[in-house]
Amino acid sequence: MSVTNALTTALPELQPEDSGARLLLFGIRQLGAHGLHDACTAHAFVVAFGKGFQRPLLLLRALMQEMSAIASGPIQIAPWCCPRMTASEAALLQVVARVGTNPHAAQVLLADVLGIRDATGVLPTAHALANAFADMALPLGD
Numbered sequence: 631m632s633v634t635n636a637l638t639t640a641l642p643e644l645q646p647e648d649s650g651a652r653l654l655l656f657g658i659r660q661l662g663a664h665g666l667h668d669a670c671t672a673h674a675f676v677v678a679f680g681k682g683f684q685r686p687l688l689l690l691r692a693l694m695q696e697m698s699a700i701a702s703g704p705i706q707i708a709p710w711c712c713p714r715m716t717a718s719e720a721a722l723l724q725v726v727a728r729v730g731t732n733p734h735a736a737q738v739l740l741a742d743v744l745g746i747r748d749a750t751g752v753l754p755t756a757h758a759l760a761n762a763f764a765d766m767a768l769p770l771g772d
Contacts (some may be wrong), residue, residue: 650694650770655723658719
């Protein structure tokens with residue numbers, strides 16, 4: 631297998647162009663790699679959201695903690711600087727983007743990422759996170 635094929639197998643998706651989705655991806659990667667109280671994530675949210683940064687940051691932390699608690703195994707994430715995404719990262723972005731308009735599809739995607747049968751308990755947090763981004767003028771469209 632060539633290096634290019636190996637890269638596209640491990641990281642099948644390009645990062646999104648949307649600034650809200652890129653910020654969410656950065657937060658997922660940083661919190662996943664460095665813990666829920668990562669200062670770089672907090673700084674990025676302060677810069678992006680200003681005084682209203684706490685709500686989306688708290689909801690992202692809650693989502694990451696909930697997913698970690700019920701996942702059947704590790705969720706693959708790439709380093710923050712990687713221009714491509716893992717399949718799990720792409721699915722998580724889709725979950726948050728779709729949860730308001732198609733909760734069933736979001737639940738199926740999330741259950742697949744977490745390796746469990748039913749992920750409906752995590753959907754309210756994902757929905758609140760999507761709303762927080764939208765309320766702060768960075769909607770996570772599908």
